[in-house]
Amino acid sequence: MSNAMWGGRYASGPAAVMEDINVSIDFDKRLYRQDIAGSKAHAAMLRAQGIVSAADEAAIQKGLDQVLAEIEAGSFTFKRSLEDIHMNVEARLAEIIGAPAGRLHTARSRNDQVATDFKLWVRDAVDGLDAQLKDLARALAEKALAEAATVMPGFTHLQVAQPTTFGHHLMAYVEMVGRDRTRLADARRRLNECPLGAAALCGTSFPIDRHATAAALGFDRPTANSLDSVADRDFVMETLAAATITAVHLSRLAEEIVIWCSSPFSFIRLSDAFSTGSSIMPQKRNPDAAELVRAKVGRVLGGFTAIVTVLKGLPLTYQKDMQEDKEPTMDALTSLSLAIAAMAGMVRDMSANAGVMKKAAGQGYSTATDLADWCVRSLDIPFRDSHHIAARCVGLASERGVPLHKLSLAELQSVDKRITADVFSVLSVARSVASRVSYGGTAPKNVRAQARRWLKKLAD
Ligand code: ARG
Secondary structure, eight states: OOOOTTTTOOOSSSOOHHHHOOOHHHHHGGGHHHHHHHHHHHHHHHTTTTOOHHHHHHHHHHHHHHHHHHHHHHHHOOOOGGGSSHHHHHHHHHHHHHGGGGGTTOOOHHHHHHHHHHHHHHHHHHHHHHHHHHHHHHHHHHHHHHTTEEEEEEETTTEEEEEEEHHHHHHHHHHHHHHHHHHHHHHHHHHOEEEEOOTTTTTOOOOOOHHHHHHHHSEEOOOOOOOHHHHHHHHHHHHHHHHHHHHHHHHHHHHHHHHHSTTTOOOOEOOOGOOBOOOOOOOOOOOOOOOHHHHHHHHHHHHHHHHHHHHHHHSOOOOOOEEEEEEEHHHHHHHHHHHHHHHEEEEEEOOEOHHHHHHHHHTTTTTHHHHHHHHHHHHOOOOOOHHHHHHHHHHHHHHHTOOOOGEEEEEHHHHHTTOOOOHHHSHHHHHHHHHHHSSOOOOOHHHHHHHHHHHHHHHH
């Protein structure tokens, strides 16, 4: 059978493989809400402009409400022979209300329709992600406030570098999530222009009101160029680029959780709710959720790569290639949503092993910089020379097999006789972190102030 929507001069239906490659209903059925909302706005505008009668519009609105109800109730039969969500909805509308259904497609095309539907879907997804990221930031800041004075090693090159606090470390991710949210907000702001009414590609001769449909669908304004309206998928690329950065951030925290949970570290513990066992090794507590969050970035970057590759070199305007935008986008953003939810759950669940962290913070001569700084401050020695003195003290401590603060004053003075007992006041890890009060520094009072500032910002 030829297609009822566009098959006017087609004698036969498509080859089976043609249908297989052409159909999108299997995935674009997820656009049903947006598709029906777009059609309702379009129909209301057509009536307001005198393009369809009040009676026909009323029938269309009622019919569309019924289609929506059927889809939500699960009683709607999606037909592959009708290709996509747009034609499935319209065909069912025709079954329900008859002839007036044929007036809905006046002054529009599936090209502006799909661009509108997908923009609305991506916009909804962005709003959902933003709410989730806000929740994650809150979980991190709350944990950070509680752990503001919990000393842990700060790492560079994954070598113990200087003592920091667990709270300070978690607050680093609050900053990252904060930036992620501004990137999504920026993408949302730019995408919020309505393509509906661009029709196939050149606009229409009907006296439509694009400002009215744009406003009805919550867009800031209609898009200004009809060709761009149907050809543009920047909103997909931009959102997935922002999503990729977020997924990368999540993967870094996930990796740290995996490291912190492993028994040589044992910095944190995840409860049974976020751990899994091994079917052969009874002692195992695996951080599967963290590992999966770490891996999800593959799907998100994969989606970004897919859409950018599809669009590269694509001539204006709409090309069927663009149908390939939906599956990767939907998979990427749905995966990211799950990853954020799992991460927020883990952050709330994890508990710090403060003793283990503190002990590790003191290993690796992590207060050597404090010793050098003390020489600058108390002995007025230039930093470069102080660095050498501290390095020799580390050498001595390493020879003796003791931490820096376990060297005797005499031993320290054997390196430089100007050193006094006052130096011991900076060699402990607690003193080290407390002293780092520079703006953005690791001192617990700074961490508390930052955590409170963020919690206040995240409260509304
Ligand atoms: N299913 C199509 C898509 O997702 C809808 C637009 C089709 N337009 C057309 N002229 N064939 O892109």
